[in-house]
Structures are given as structure tokens and as C-alpha cells.
Amino acid sequence: MYSPQIILEAALNGLMTGAVYALIALGLTLIYGVLHIINFAHGALLTCAMFAVWLAWAWLGMDPYLVIVPLVPLMFALGYGLQRFVVGPASHGDDGNILLVTLGLSIVLENVLLALFQSDTRTLDTDYSFQVVALGPLLLSYPRVIGLGVAIVVTGLLWLVLNRTDTGKAIRAVAKEKLGANLVGIDVPHIYAVTFGLGCACLAVAAGLLMPTFYVNPRIGGAFVLVAFTVVVLGGMGSIPGALLGGLFIGVVESLCGLFLGDSLGQIGIFLIFIAVLLVRPTGLFGAKA
Amino acid sequence: MTARDLIPIAVLAVLAALLPLVVTSSTVLNFLVFTLIVSLGAQGWNILGGFGGQFSFGHAAFFGTGAYVTAILQLRYGVNAWAGLALATAAGALVGWVIGFLSFRSGLRGSYFALVTLAFAEVFRILANAASFTGGAAGLLIKLDVRPANLQFDDRAVFYWLVLAFVTATLLLTRWIQRSRFGAQLVAVRENEDAAKALGVDSLKVKLRAIALSGAVTALSGCLYAQYFLYIDANIAYGSWISVELLLAPIIGGVGTVFGPVVGALTLHGLGEVAKQFAGRIPGIDLIVFGGVLVLAVAFARGGILGLLERLRDRGRGMVTRGTKEVSHAGR
Amino acid sequence: MGRSVQDPALCGISRRTVLKAGAAAAAFVAVPVAAPSILRAQTPAVKIGILQPVTGALAHDGDLGRLGAEIAINEINAAGGIKSLGGAKIEMVFGDARSTPEAGTQEVERMQAEGVSAIVGGFASPICLAASQAAARYDLPYLVDVGVSDQIMARGLTNTFRFSPGFGKVTQVALDNLTAINERAGKPAKTVVLVHEDGLFGSGLAKLLQTELPKRGFEILETIAHPTPARDMSNVALRIRSLNPDLVIPSNYYGEFVLLARTMQQQRIKPKGVYAILGGAASNGRFVKEFPQAAQNVIDCNHWHDPKNPKALALRKAVEDQGKSFAYNVPLNYSNLLLLADAIERAASTDRKKIIEALNASSFAGHIMPYGPTKFVNGQNEGATPINTQIQGSDIKVIFPEAFAEAKANFPAA
Missing domain, CATH: 3.40.50.2300 (Response regulator)
Known part of the structure; x- marks a missing residue:
């Protein structure tokens, strides 16, 4: 039906799309792993970051990749503030409430963006948006190759932060045993907010990688966030390497499903995997424990 | 159930039924019909989410099933609209039971349950959008043929009374659940499933009954939506907007209370209209208000509006303890 | 705020309009300066509902649709309003269909309550389907601006017209x-x-x-x-x-x-x-x-305007001068408003049945689409073409x- 070359290209494309899914899922899984909450505002926050990239490009003429540098601390601060001053206090430390507060936040953010930018679809153009890397007979999109590389580097960095720094150790301590961490003098609300901030910082990177080839409108985050949920569940909630592997895996599955079933029905593949994993092995394929 | 349980429902139903005699504005009636349809579906959510503590983020799965079943039965098989209504409700119960069976048997709760329901609703949406049986993306148009036998009425007031009757019936149902052994078991499962099990409650069976009931009521609301607007497509019937509305209303109004969903739906839609009046030029202003109210409700009024009122009343009486059904999520 | 647009050109009403309003009325107009306010009382504005989704997924299209309608209304009013109704101005009653059918329906009900004579718009097919049906209850003329679904015209609703082509x-x-x-x-x-x-x-x-x-x-x-x-x-x-x-x-x-x-x-x-x-x-x-x-x-x-029509070119320039991108929604809504105004002019009444009759008999050619003279058959404009x-x-x-x-x-x- 399709030549092996096409199938190989589709798989590689999927792998590279999956890298961006992985980045988005990384933030989600980190927040889940530590705070044990599902952040429904993740998609809306991604949209915010994408608009920030677009604005920096449109107003200041900044290169989208360069925007990542200032955007990472900005998104970190936004995430920190949101958790510290909104999500944390509003939810009184209850899981169900957090779900609802983040849902409310996502509705507010999405519609504030709508009020500010209208529902216009916006795109940006760079010299390298259309560039390809020729790998033998295969033409690979240059921005996506970069995306794959950056995603792997960011995952590595995040892993290093969690395992080699004091803050990282504190985060892991809180994730494992909140009460105990509190007893040994760790400022738990601060660590929560730091984690939320790190999750949002991942979104800044993802936004910078997406914008050269993708578009943004106030509702675009939703298109990614359901996939990110799937990735998180597949990789094991809270698992950093799981998010990377899960993201890459989902990217390839989606791409091949799309090739054979059509992009429209190909989406169903993702949700069926999602449901099946939840029903059969809620700890995820790569997760070691609940 | 005692007379004290029934009187508030009866009084409200009678007052609401008299409304069309006083208010003749179609704008208001139309607003009320839609709000009541939402509050009916929200009541369905409340049975599972409020009393059972199982937060579904995908009640669109039931709403859409109700809407599609009645539309398909009428259009493809010439089934009468009233029979379609009954069958749609039954289909909602069935879908509820199946989703419940799959997810509760696997022990999903909390965030996991929310996610799995969301995914089910999405699968339904994609399928309904792709299959030609459901009219695909073109959706289904129920034939405009205004006759009571077709569940279409010339006068908006009649449809209003019909929806009101169903809302009243579910209010009674909810009151019954609250007072029944089944309801007590459901609340026990919500508060602490393991403890309930230890006490001999068959938690799987209790949750399955709750989700089937919940699915039936929400499917009924979807069916009424289809019957009122006479047009559905996948994004209307199975879209995430309805999942969100059905969950917002009880949480704003008072989760796990009898009147919470109705109060919540009226408040939200009322606020939305007001916001639009004041800032109609700003797109999405009503939704910003929705989201903001949700965050505020969770932050400051954990029992929703009803919980807040109760607390104010109790404070007025100088009481310390409260006998309300405000949800506490402790132990989950 | 911003829901109905009052006509800014009201002060510019000429003496001729005053005279047209009838001798009996003119007798009361002793001081010319007082004319505008008295005129407003004598010739009540014709309210027209403009239904567009300006929030939600379709907001961009809704904005452009509203723009086209606004420009047309301003032009009609500046040119003396509906002359057969004594120079009555057109007043826009705007409704946001919020990109959903039920919001569209709700706005139709509100427009009905505000007493509009006709409704133009809808943009998306699901909104058009629901809104025209709601309007049909009141025999309220409904002009579909874009909605291309063939279902819209297949229901035999006598109030629903589509100036543009269907699927x-x-x-x-x-x-x-x-x-x-x-x-x-x-x-x-x-x-x-x-x-x-x-x-x-x-x-x-x-x-x-x-x-x-x-x-x-x-x-x-x-x-x-x-x-x-x-x-x-x-x-x-x-x-x-x-x-x-x-x-x-x-x-x-x-x-x-x-x-x-x-x-x-x-x-x-x-x-x-x-x-x-x-x-x-x-x-x-x-x-x-x-x-x-x-x-x-x-x-x-x-859908595209007639590029050889000078009015179309002027409209395009006016829109682009406002810094907005020009798309087919603008000329379509613009043309629909002109078409409707022509029908009301010929009906010489705001009676809905008479407007519907006038629309059915329309041979309006003053629009800016490449359609030729308008001819409605079962509500669909036969000449409409992309x-x-x-x-x-x-x-x-x-x-x-x-x-x-x-x-x-x-x-x-x-």
C-alpha cells in the first residue's frame, strides 16, 4: 500500500511530533507526581506561552527559539504565582477542588486570550520554517529535528535538576512524603509552587518549538492537552522518563494511525489507548508504581 | 420520605409552573427552558458526582447519547418521539452502566475516573462525527412538525412545563436517593470507600446503580435538548462544553444537595446574560465570569450557593454545627 | 452597551425628508432646529436584527459579518433611510450567536421581543438552522448570510431566504x-x-x-x-x-x-x-x-464580490482602511442588508408578511455580488453563484x- 520510505517518514515525523507532546506532558506529569493533581489549565497555559512567542516575534521581531530564553523564567514565575496564590489557597489542599480550580482557570485564561486577541488564527514565519534536512532520500523538517533534540535535552536537564540539586531533592521528598518533608523543615507550599513553575517552564520551551511551524489561536491548547493526558497516563503518572518515552510512542502511533486510518479517525487510536491503559494498567506502561 | 421532604419541591414546582402565566416574554421562557434542560442534566451529574463522589468530566457521553438515540430513532426508524424519549433515557442508563462497569471494576477513582470519562466522551464525539449512521458531521435535523404527538409544541410554555415536570421528577428522585438506604450507601462510598466495604456495602454495585441512574437522567436532558432545538451534531451533543456545564452547575449551586444543580444552572446562566448585557462587545465575557465564579465557589463557598446560604442562616441562629449535606472530601 | 447602533447621521436630515413626511406633520415643524427629535418620533426606526457569532470559535467571521452589515446600514441611513416609510432609519439590533445554536436561538427570541422586522446573519450552518427555525415561529423574515448547508433551505420554512449559494x-x-x-x-x-x-x-x-x-x-x-x-x-x-x-x-x-x-x-x-x-x-x-x-x-x-463593481471596490477599501482583512463575509452581509432594505422599501411597511412577500418578489440588482438580479425560488436566490x-x-x-x-x-x- 505505502512504500517503506513513506512509512519510515511517517514514523519519523511522528517521533518528532511526539517530542513536543513529551515536553507538554513533562510539565503535566511533574505536577502530577508532586502535587498529585491533574492540571486542567495546562492547555490554556500552553496557549498563553504560544501567544507570548507570537507577540515577541510580531512586536520585537524576536526569533521564536530565542524567545524561549526569557519566556522560561516568565512562565516559571506565572506558574509559581498561580499555584502559590490561586490554586493552592483556593483548593484547600483537596484533590477534587484542585481539578475544579484548574478547570476554572483554564476557562478564564482561554477567554481572556479570546478577549485580547479575538479568535483569529495567527502564524509566524521564519527563514527556517520551511527548511528540510535531507537524510538520504528522506526529507525531515528542520524545526522538528531541532524540537526532538531540545525535548531530549530538556528532559535530561529536568532529570538532573530533580536528582542533583537541593531543590530537586526537596521536590522528590515532598512527592514521596509530604508530612515528613514538612517535619524536616521543607517549605511545602513553596516546593509545590516551584514544581508548578517548572511544569509551566516546560510549556515555554514547547511553545517556542511549536510556533515556527504551527499556528496559535485562543483555543489551540485543548488540541494538545488531551494528548498530553494520554502521554502522562501511558508513561506512568509522575514519571519523567515515562513522559518522554510515552510522548514519542504516542507521536509514532498517531502518525501511523493517521497514515492508515486517516487523520480524523487516527485520533480515536489515541483515546482508545488512553482508555485501555487506564482500565488495564493505570500505573502506565513505563511507570513502576502507583 | 416525609412531608417535610416533599413540601419544598412541591412549592417550587407549583411556583415555577405558574411563571408562564405571569411572564409572557418568549425571551425569558426560552432562557428558562434551556436553563432547565441544563439543570436536568446537571442533576444527573449530581447523582453520581455529588452523592457518589465520582467526578465525571465526560457527562457529554450521556447527554449526546440521549440526543442521538431519539433523533436516530425518529429519523431512521420512524419511531414516535415520546417512545424515542423513553428509549433514549434507557440508552443513557445502559451507556452509564457500561462505562461504570469498565472503569469501576478497574478501581478507577478521583482524577483517573475524571480522565477516563473525558476520553469516553471524546471517542463518542469522534465516532458520531465520522459515522454516516449518525449523519456524520452534517448532524441530524429532526423534522419540524409541530404536534404534541411529536413532542413539539406551538407554545413555548408547554415545552417549559414538560421540562419542568421532568426536573421536578428528578428532584423527587434525588430526594428519595438522599433518604434511602441506597443513598446512604452511596454517601458512605463517597466518604470512605474502604470503610464502606468493610461494613458490607457492595461498593461496585452501589456505584453502578448511581452511574446508570445518572446516565439516564442526563440522557433525558440531551433528548429534550434535541427535541427543543431540533438539530444536533457531534460537537453539540458530545462536545466538552456540555460536560463542563453539567459539572459547573451542581458545584456552583451546592454539590450533593437536592436543589444545587437547579440553583447553579440558574445562577450561571443568569450571570452569563448579565455579563453579556454589560460587556457584550467583549468576546467570551460570560465564560470568563463562569470560570471566575467556579474558582471563587471552590475557594470560598465549598458547599456552593446553598451551602453558603445555610452557613449564613446558621450563623444567624448562632448555631455551631450544621446538619447540611455539604460535601466533605476528607478520606478520598 | 453597544447593542443597538443609533444613527449618527440623524442630524443631517434634509428639509426634503421633512416635507415628505406629510403636510400635517410639517405644520408642526415650526422651527427647523427641532426637526430631528420630532422626526424620530414621527418615523420610528426600522429595527433589523443582526445575528453574528462574535465570541467563540467563529468570532473572527462574525466580526467581519457585523462590519459588513454596519457599513450597509450607515450607508442606507445616510442616503435617507427607507423612503416609503417617511425616511425611517434602520436601527441595528445586534445579537451575539456565541458560535452555538442555542445562543443563536436565544438571541432570536430577544430580537423578537425588541420588535425587529427581520433578521440577517447566522454565518455557520448549525446557527442558521436553529435561528431561522426560531424566527419561523413568528413569521420573522430571516436572511441567511453565509450558511451553505442544503438542509437550511430544504425545510420549506417560508420566512427563510438565502441570497448566497448553498453547498x-x-x-x-x-x-x-x-x-x-x-x-x-x-x-x-x-x-x-x-x-x-x-x-x-x-x-x-x-x-x-x-x-x-x-x-x-x-x-x-x-x-x-x-x-x-x-x-x-x-x-x-x-x-x-x-x-x-x-x-x-x-x-x-x-x-x-x-x-x-x-x-x-x-x-x-x-x-x-x-x-x-x-x-x-x-x-x-x-x-x-x-x-x-x-x-x-x-x-x-x-463567495466573492463582483470585482468590476465600483461599490464593491469602495467597500473593500473602506474595510482595509480600518485595518481589517477583507473577506467574503463583508460583501455578503452588506448585500443582504441592501436587499432587505429594498424589500422593506417596496413593502412600504414593517409588517413581516409584507416584507416576506416583497422578498419573494425581489429582483434587486443593486448588490455587489456577481449574481445578477435577485430571484428567490423557495427562499433560495437562483442567481447566486461562487x-x-x-x-x-x-x-x-x-x-x-x-x-x-x-x-x-x-x-x-x-
Whole structure:
């Protein structure tokens, strides 16, 4: 039906799309792993970051990749503030409430963006948006190759932060045993907010990688966030390497499903995997424990 | 159930039924019909989410099933609209039971349950959008043929009374659940499933009954939506907007209370209209208000509006303890 | 705030209008300065409901639709309003359909309560379906501005009119024109790949094309559906590349079409032609401006104004001077308002039945679409037709039919 070359290209494309899914899922899984909450505002926050990239490009003429540098601390601060001053206090430390507060936040953010930018679809153009890397007979999109590389580097960095720094150790301590961490003098609300901030910082990177080839409108985050949920569940909630592997895996599955079933029905593949994993092995394929 | 349980429902139903005699504005009636349809579906959510503590983020799965079943039965098989209504409700119960069976048997709760329901609703949406049986993306148009036998009425007031009757019936149902052994078991499962099990409650069976009931009521609301607007497509019937509305209303109004969903739906839609009046030029202003109210409700009024009122009343009486059904999520 | 637009040109009412209002009335107008306020009392404004989705997914289109209606209303009022009603001004009662059918219905109810004489708009088919049905309860004339679904006109509602073409018509004309353009170029195109979004509009179109294209000697190699929003078009592009069709026929919305065109450019896919039908971006000035390379030579068969009509050109300039992008929503809503005003003028009444009668009898030709004189049959304007445009250089040019063409078709694309 399709030549092996096409199938190989589709798989590689999927792998590279999956890298961006992985980045988005990384933030989600980190927040889940530590705070044990599902952040429904993740998609809306991604949209915010994408608009920030677009604005920096449109107003200041900044290169989208360069925007990542200032955007990472900005998104970190936004995430920190949101958790510290909104999500944390509003939810009184209850899981169900957090779900609802983040849902409310996502509705507010999405519609504030709508009020500010209208529902216009916006795109940006760079010299390298259309560039390809020729790998033998295969033409690979240059921005996506970069995306794959950056995603792997960011995952590595995040892993290093969690395992080699004091803050990282504190985060892991809180994730494992909140009460105990509190007893040994760790400022738990601060660590929560730091984690939320790190999750949002991942979104800044993802936004910078997406914008050269993708578009943004106030509702675009939703298109990614359901996939990110799937990735998180597949990789094991809270698992950093799981998010990377899960993201890459989902990217390839989606791409091949799309090739054979059509992009429209190909989406169903993702949700069926999602449901099946939840029903059969809620700890995820790569997760070691609940 | 005692007379004290029934009187508030009866009084409200009678007052609401008299409304069309006083208010003749179609704008208001139309607003009320839609709000009541939402509050009916929200009541369905409340049975599972409020009393059972199982937060579904995908009640669109039931709403859409109700809407599609009645539309398909009428259009493809010439089934009468009233029979379609009954069958749609039954289909909602069935879908509820199946989703419940799959997810509760696997022990999903909390965030996991929310996610799995969301995914089910999405699968339904994609399928309904792709299959030609459901009219695909073109959706289904129920034939405009205004006759009571077709569940279409010339006068908006009649449809209003019909929806009101169903809302009243579910209010009674909810009151019954609250007072029944089944309801007590459901609340026990919500508060602490393991403890309930230890006490001999068959938690799987209790949750399955709750989700089937919940699915039936929400499917009924979807069916009424289809019957009122006479047009559905996948994004209307199975879209995430309805999942969100059905969950917002009880949480704003008072989760796990009898009147919470109705109060919540009226408040939200009322606020939305007001916001639009004041800032109609700003797109999405009503939704910003929705989201903001949700965050505020969770932050400051954990029992929703009803919980807040109760607390104010109790404070007025100088009481310390409260006998309300405000949800506490402790132990989950 | 901002819900109904009062006419700013009211002060400019001429003496002639005053005299027209009748001798008895004129007798009361002792001081000319007092004329405006008294006039307003004498000739109550004709309220017209403008229903557009200005929030939600369709907000961009709704904005443009409202703009077209606003400009038309201002022009009508500046030119003296409805003369047969003593120069009555048109007052816009705006309703936000919030991109959902139930919000559309709710706004129709509100407009009914405010006493509008007719409603124009809806934009999306589901909104048009629900809103026109709600209006039918009150015999309220409803003019569909864009909604292309054939279901809208198939219900036999006597209040519903559509000035623009529906799906069936658009597809048929698109195919006829494609065949003609292809023949004229020496039949370079034989094989086709369809790329469509999986919603109401894309799927419906694809279904029609699948039965019609083979009859005209085209071979459909594949039909590819994708969701909106689509995250990735690489696979679609890959499949197109492997099939190597002469022609790609996309029907999707702005974001997806831009993504597809850019991905095709990146993958160096160069079919002999890209022939969009009701394309989301192919007739959009912004696409041309932002991605001139990817946009080059894309042909579209779409709603488009008559490029030789000076009024249309003036309208386009007025819109672009406001810093907004010009799209077909503007001339369509503009024309619908002129059409409606003409009907009210001839009905000489705000009575709904009389307006409907006047619409049915309409032969209005003062609009700016390439439709010729208006003629409604069962509510559908028979003369309505889409036309072909092609992106050439930095402009969108009409290339077919010849009567309206500004440039020659660049097909097969060099």
C-alpha cells in the first residue's frame, strides 16, 4: 500500500511530533507526581506561552527559539504565582477542588486570550520554517529535528535538576512524603509552587518549538492537552522518563494511525489507548508504581 | 420520605409552573427552558458526582447519547418521539452502566475516573462525527412538525412545563436517593470507600446503580435538548462544553444537595446574560465570569450557593454545627 | 452597551425628508432646529436584527459579518433611510450567536421581543438552522448570510431566504469551472486527491465531490479527512507526495489550510494545481500577505464580490482602511442588508408578511455580488453563484468566469 520510505517518514515525523507532546506532558506529569493533581489549565497555559512567542516575534521581531530564553523564567514565575496564590489557597489542599480550580482557570485564561486577541488564527514565519534536512532520500523538517533534540535535552536537564540539586531533592521528598518533608523543615507550599513553575517552564520551551511551524489561536491548547493526558497516563503518572518515552510512542502511533486510518479517525487510536491503559494498567506502561 | 421532604419541591414546582402565566416574554421562557434542560442534566451529574463522589468530566457521553438515540430513532426508524424519549433515557442508563462497569471494576477513582470519562466522551464525539449512521458531521435535523404527538409544541410554555415536570421528577428522585438506604450507601462510598466495604456495602454495585441512574437522567436532558432545538451534531451533543456545564452547575449551586444543580444552572446562566448585557462587545465575557465564579465557589463557598446560604442562616441562629449535606472530601 | 447602533447621521436630515413626511406633520415643524427629535418620533426606526457569532470559535467571521452589515446600514441611513416609510432609519439590533445554536436561538427570541422586522446573519450552518427555525415561529423574515448547508433551505420554512449559494450549487459550479479551466489548458489534470476537514462543511463537500468528479473524467486517488484543529499535516503531505496527483482539492479552515500549504511547500510537493472549494484561507488577504510563497497560484471557488463593481471596490477599501482583512463575509452581509432594505422599501411597511412577500418578489440588482438580479425560488436566490479566484503575486484575482475575470488563470502552475 505505502512504500517503506513513506512509512519510515511517517514514523519519523511522528517521533518528532511526539517530542513536543513529551515536553507538554513533562510539565503535566511533574505536577502530577508532586502535587498529585491533574492540571486542567495546562492547555490554556500552553496557549498563553504560544501567544507570548507570537507577540515577541510580531512586536520585537524576536526569533521564536530565542524567545524561549526569557519566556522560561516568565512562565516559571506565572506558574509559581498561580499555584502559590490561586490554586493552592483556593483548593484547600483537596484533590477534587484542585481539578475544579484548574478547570476554572483554564476557562478564564482561554477567554481572556479570546478577549485580547479575538479568535483569529495567527502564524509566524521564519527563514527556517520551511527548511528540510535531507537524510538520504528522506526529507525531515528542520524545526522538528531541532524540537526532538531540545525535548531530549530538556528532559535530561529536568532529570538532573530533580536528582542533583537541593531543590530537586526537596521536590522528590515532598512527592514521596509530604508530612515528613514538612517535619524536616521543607517549605511545602513553596516546593509545590516551584514544581508548578517548572511544569509551566516546560510549556515555554514547547511553545517556542511549536510556533515556527504551527499556528496559535485562543483555543489551540485543548488540541494538545488531551494528548498530553494520554502521554502522562501511558508513561506512568509522575514519571519523567515515562513522559518522554510515552510522548514519542504516542507521536509514532498517531502518525501511523493517521497514515492508515486517516487523520480524523487516527485520533480515536489515541483515546482508545488512553482508555485501555487506564482500565488495564493505570500505573502506565513505563511507570513502576502507583 | 416525609412531608417535610416533599413540601419544598412541591412549592417550587407549583411556583415555577405558574411563571408562564405571569411572564409572557418568549425571551425569558426560552432562557428558562434551556436553563432547565441544563439543570436536568446537571442533576444527573449530581447523582453520581455529588452523592457518589465520582467526578465525571465526560457527562457529554450521556447527554449526546440521549440526543442521538431519539433523533436516530425518529429519523431512521420512524419511531414516535415520546417512545424515542423513553428509549433514549434507557440508552443513557445502559451507556452509564457500561462505562461504570469498565472503569469501576478497574478501581478507577478521583482524577483517573475524571480522565477516563473525558476520553469516553471524546471517542463518542469522534465516532458520531465520522459515522454516516449518525449523519456524520452534517448532524441530524429532526423534522419540524409541530404536534404534541411529536413532542413539539406551538407554545413555548408547554415545552417549559414538560421540562419542568421532568426536573421536578428528578428532584423527587434525588430526594428519595438522599433518604434511602441506597443513598446512604452511596454517601458512605463517597466518604470512605474502604470503610464502606468493610461494613458490607457492595461498593461496585452501589456505584453502578448511581452511574446508570445518572446516565439516564442526563440522557433525558440531551433528548429534550434535541427535541427543543431540533438539530444536533457531534460537537453539540458530545462536545466538552456540555460536560463542563453539567459539572459547573451542581458545584456552583451546592454539590450533593437536592436543589444545587437547579440553583447553579440558574445562577450561571443568569450571570452569563448579565455579563453579556454589560460587556457584550467583549468576546467570551460570560465564560470568563463562569470560570471566575467556579474558582471563587471552590475557594470560598465549598458547599456552593446553598451551602453558603445555610452557613449564613446558621450563623444567624448562632448555631455551631450544621446538619447540611455539604460535601466533605476528607478520606478520598 | 453597544447593542443597538443609533444613527449618527440623524442630524443631517434634509428639509426634503421633512416635507415628505406629510403636510400635517410639517405644520408642526415650526422651527427647523427641532426637526430631528420630532422626526424620530414621527418615523420610528426600522429595527433589523443582526445575528453574528462574535465570541467563540467563529468570532473572527462574525466580526467581519457585523462590519459588513454596519457599513450597509450607515450607508442606507445616510442616503435617507427607507423612503416609503417617511425616511425611517434602520436601527441595528445586534445579537451575539456565541458560535452555538442555542445562543443563536436565544438571541432570536430577544430580537423578537425588541420588535425587529427581520433578521440577517447566522454565518455557520448549525446557527442558521436553529435561528431561522426560531424566527419561523413568528413569521420573522430571516436572511441567511453565509450558511451553505442544503438542509437550511430544504425545510420549506417560508420566512427563510438565502441570497448566497448553498453547498449543492457551489460544488456544481466549482466542478463546472474546474472542468472548463482544465479543458482550456489542454486537460493537464486527470488525477485528484481530496483533503477535507471532518466537520459539516468539509465532509459534506467531499461526499458530493466523490460522486461528481469521476463523472467529469477525473480520477480520485484518495480522500483524506483531518480534524479541526489538526496538530500536524505531515502525514497528509506525505500521502499526497506518494500519490503524486495532478490536482489537490482542499476544503478546510484557515489554520489547517495554511498548515497544509506550508507543509506541502516544505515537502516540495508541487501539483499542477491546488483548487480549493470554499477554502478557508485561499481567499483571505492575510494568507497572501504572510505566506506569499506557499499561497502562490492557489485557486479558490468561493463567495466573492463582483470585482468590476465600483461599490464593491469602495467597500473593500473602506474595510482595509480600518485595518481589517477583507473577506467574503463583508460583501455578503452588506448585500443582504441592501436587499432587505429594498424589500422593506417596496413593502412600504414593517409588517413581516409584507416584507416576506416583497422578498419573494425581489429582483434587486443593486448588490455587489456577481449574481445578477435577485430571484428567490423557495427562499433560495437562483442567481447566486461562487466564482473562481487565484492568488497571483500579492493579490487575489478573479480568474473565472470570464465576465468577471481580472486575470488569466495560471494553470497548470508553472
